[in-house]
Amino acid sequence: MPTRRSFLAASATLVAGLGCLNLPGTAFAQNSSNLLKRKIPASGESVTVVGAGTSGSFEVEADSAQYQQLKQVLKVFFDGGGQVIDTSPNYGGADAILxxxxxxxxxxxxxxxxxKIAADSRAAAEAQWAGTLRSLRTDKVDLLQIHNLRDWQRQLPYARELKAQGLTRYVGVTHYVDSGLDELERILRNEALDFIQIHYSVNSPAAARTVLxxxxxxxxxxxxxxxxxxxxxxxxxxGQALPAWxxxxxxxxxxxLFLKFAISHPAVTAVIPATSRPDRQLDQLKAGSGPLLSDAQRDQLIKQFA
Structure with a gap:
């Protein structure tokens, strides 16, 4: 069964083949203004709605064929107008590769x-943060999130301290399964946040009931x-055909279609799908242009995949 991790099954042959393609030369890649942008409410800054993740896809060896392929993935991403890249220090070395x-x-x-911060104490978080900056080869990030609400009562104040120091511009929290929605709702009601990150898909739409x-x-x-x-x-x-519309x-x-389903919710700022293949990256970016789905179309998909 295909999984996000299975996208790592990249070969040197594919790298060579894609190197012959003029991916950035396509009309879509040349005109990044086609990508829809959404504003970050805390600042009014706009970002394009299709971002990228690193879980699984960036867990590769430096200088391997897969590494060279990821370089092509990022070229397609940025040439196509992509901006948001989401990573974590516990994604198997993805930070250092990115x-x-x-x-x-x-x-x-x-x-x-x-x-993200994924730690269980202040000392562990401080050490992790120092390592994150080294791995990412940067002196600051744009968004620092508390991973899966882990020790969030202690880590969110620490993230705010880093924000006050100018080391991150935004802070937030994340989760990835329905069991975290109730706590995420409570945090949203009681804490000042710039961002949340949550799962939302045609077969897992529960976030749209309260959290979004x-x-x-x-x-x-x-x-x-x-x-x-x-x-x-x-x-x-x-083997199934796309809907007629x-x-x-x-x-x-x-x-x-799966990405546009998420983008079409008015609360959503960006989706962050992971891939290790340039052709899939180019395909995913195309979800960020053209009409959004209507409420009726989204409801139809939810019923189809229930």
């Missing part, structure tokens, strides 16, 4: 860089993870 790639490609200034509307009411930006349900959605639609929404693949 930091090196951004430095080699000269892309750091173009990146809205989001990372609440974030919108509170002026909190939203990043969406697991829009593909870690790849399981692709197994469910294998997909073309009217500019949708040419199931990946684009």
């Amino acid at each position: 930091g090196r790639l951004l430095e080699e490609g000269g892309w750091r200034a173009s990146t809205f860089l989001a990372t 509307p609440l974030a919108q009411d509170k002026g909190v930006a939203v990043l969406i993870n697991r829009a593909f349900d870690d790849g399981r959605l692709f197994a469910r639609v294998k 997909a073309g009217e929404a500019g949708i040419g693949s199931w990946a684009q």
Whole structure:
């Protein structure tokens, strides 16, 4: 069954083949203004709605064929107007790979860089943060999130301290399964946040009942993870045709449809799908242009994948 991690099954042959393609030369990649932008309520700053994640996809060896392929992935991403990249210090070395790639490609200034604290004490968080900056080869990030609400009562104040020091511009919290929604709702009601990150997909739409509307009411930006349900959605639609109305929404693949479903919720700031393949990266970016889905279309998809 395809999963997000299975996207790591990249080969040197594919790298060579993609090197022959003029991916940045496509009309879509040339005109990054086609990408929809959403404002971050805390500042009014705008970011493009299709970002990228690093879990699984960036867990590779430096200088390997997969590493060289990731360089092509990032070239497609930035040439296509992408900005937001989300990572974490506990993604199996992905931070160090991302930091090196951004430095080699000269892309750091173009990146809205989001990372996380995943620690159980203040001392552990301080040590982790120092290591994060080293791995990412930067002196500050754009967004620092408390990973999966882990020790958030202690770590969120620490993140705010780092924000006050100018080491991050925004702070937030994350989760990835329905069991975290109630606590996330309580935090949204009682804490000042710039961002939340949560799962939201055609087969897992529960966040839209309370968390997403609440974030919108509170002026909190939203990043969406697991829009593909870690790849399981692709197994469910294998061999199936897209809905008849997909073309009217500019949708040419199931990946684009799953991403546009999330983007079409008005509370969502950006989706952050992970991939290790340039062709998939180019395909995913296309979800950020064209018409959004109507409420009726989104409801139809929820019923289809329930």
